[in-house]
Amino acid sequence: MEILGFLYASLLFLIFIHGLELFRRRKLPPGPIGLPLLGNLLEIGPKPHAAFAKLAKKHGPLMTIRLGSVTNVVASVPDMAREILQKNDESFSGRTTPDAIAELDHADHAMAWISVGDVWKAMRKVLATYLTNTQKLDSLRDLRQKVVEEMVQHVNGVSQRGEAVEIGKLVFTAALNQMSNTCYSVNVADFKSEDVRGFQKAVKTIMEIDVQFNIADYFPLFKGLDLQGIRKKSKAAYGWLDALCDKFIHQRLRDRESSLPRCGDLLDSFLDFSQENEAEFSLKHARVLLVELFLAGTETSSNTTEWAMTELLLNPKIMAKLRQEIAEKVGAKGRIIEADIIGLPYLQAVIKETMRLHLAVPLLLPHRSEADVKVRGYTIPKNTQVLINAWAMARDPEYWESPDTFMPERFLGSELDFKGQHFSFLPFGSGRRMCPGIPLAQRVVSLMIASLVHHFEWELPQDVTPENLDMNDKFGLTLERATPLVAVPKIPNNHVNGASQRGEAVEIGKLAFTASLNQMSNTRYSVSVADFKSEDVRGFQKAVKTVMEVDAQFNIVDYFPLLKGLDIHGIMKKSKAAYGCLGALCDKFIHQRLRDRESSLPRCGDLLDSFLDFSQENEAEFSLKHARVLLVELFLAGTETNSNTVEWAMTELILNPKIMAKLRQEIAENVGAKGRIMEADIIGLPYLQAVIKETMRLHLVVPLLLPHKSEAEVEVKGYTIPKNTNVLINAWAMARDADYWESPDTFMPERFLGSDLDFRGQHFAFLPFGSGRRMCPGVPLAQRVVSLMIASLVYHFEWQLPQGVTPENLDMNDKFGLTLERATPLLAVPIIPY
């Protein structure tokens, strides 16, 4: 009987509570009724933004949600957001302080949590004056640039080791150092060390607990009991950041007492302002605001960048289009400058689209009504917590076409932006509590994304595919990725980049020889025969060099025909071995190709295919043997000549930094538009061509041309040259003759500018390719190959002589052979300009 009575009384109590709830709600917007005491708490789950969006579909765009004993009004469509943040901005400008920070200075000093009043106004004024106005931001530009350059250097190293990068940690470190440099003029974290985890942990803890379900926030009776240990966690995390900040403040105060020079950073400005306005901006306010900037400005910016990189990795076409836009802008300068990229429309569209799809602060910060407010016929009582579900609006198909698709194009040519006037897109909020950090965030995020995209190509790690990449988010004050994004950076132009990263010198001749060789072998056989990293290339280089040497070497047999066949110097033996090596390689390709043709494999369409076709049809004058000899000859003629010219050109450019800079500028201006060197663009560049001509003049690769022989008796200027006479043209001497050249020993490309002097065999003081019917047939090919190699080396790298080598002691001797090569190989250290 007693039990029945108890049950009956409980039932009556519940009915009473329910009635009370209905009465209290009669003027509030509709919403799910929920359970007694708990309200709708059980309906919310770990992703409140998604749960609210679902409930709004049933209960309407402005709904009431009771969480424990706290009444919340949630706005889920742009119209309602406008009512709250614009029309009734002042009335809804309050905040509810989370219990997590109740015991800390931050509760009544932090700009994000205090009510709008004199102190709040002073704080916003301090920020606007000393940090976020355009002039101030411009003056801090170099500092942001420096931090991002450090980030790029770090990723270069990672790329070189073939490792993956945790993008979130990387960009968090960059955002952190940007803040710490702005505030205290120091880096507080190192990209290489794990130190940054201390910060990341403190910041992430705060982001989590400030919005974590805390029983004390919903049942005020439990305030102060800290049943979940949230206050304790919060105290530890804020304590960590406060202590660091205190350290900087006290050190600075001591420095100021000792009259040390000012740093001119934010801390200096805050201390000045605090001295003059002690009442509304005490030292404590300064300290809290500095910590707040770290909190507000690091995780938000780094999360946005991490999501942007996630979407770009999943959408390679968008990544390519963005890279193209950045390259076009950066091209002329060769490095990313914040002022250049900030206004790029596609970059800004990518950032906006990231902010739309992955809203960093999905429910904004909770607002609170400062008075009873009428909204669309409902009455929202004073002290109601008001949440704006910006996340739901940014994904609502009513306002966005294909809302779940990442499509930056939707922002192109549209005036839709994040300045708080378009209520379907509120990544920074709107109205008087709107984020004051927009201009800073925009610069930081733009610079980080542009640098990562411009300098690297990105791949997912081996075991991750676009299909299985985790795209879940984790709710907190900011909406971060549930699992960190890990990606592998690849540097375009790998070989020299690698050396640069290791700080090693490159043997330019070997490098250029390998490139020439592979260009030749690809044209002839559709394969690369040499690898930049291996020593294999030495075998080829040795064979080619040997042929070049022995063909021009003094050979007693050449001058005393009686001795023919005796091979006194062993030259014939050497020659046979060298030609044999090249011939064998050529044979291998020919036979393989003949087998492929028999098996009806598809044609490669290369020179070898053409030679075989031609040989089949013209067997008599062009047999397989002719084809083989011609192929070997092309290797001989087209590798060492090109690579020697490149090596000499680089020698002169390193010795003449002004010429190198002028050339780099010319190339950059032309490459800019495409972001990579295209042969068609650079081939006609006048200064590049002048540098090549001047190299060919001063370092004539084939100094005596190939020896000619008279085919009959010839009269020349009154002399008779008998048949079969060896005729040598000393092109080298003519190219350095003071009668024809001003300051002939000086490297002066300008002499060719605006002049029609060229190497096509019509200007007899300048015959690098000879003239007449035996003139080099490879001029157009050589010009392209050499132009491309020099332009690539100069555009992508700055070059230094190795330690111990100075321009004065660099060996400039040449070594005579069929080609005139450097007596000692040129070694130089490539440096990647940022």
Ligand code: HEM
């Ligand atoms: C991608 C980067 C960022 C995003 C998405 C973001 C977003 C937001 C949002 C949504 C709010 C709340 C607005 C509201 O409640 O109506 C906010 C407030 C705030 N943000 Fe940002 N923010 C970012 C970067 C920054 C930076 C770099 C700073 C540093 C200057 C900053 C400082 C603040 C402060 C102090 C508040 C509190 C303002 C107040 O209550 O009066 N934020 N931010």
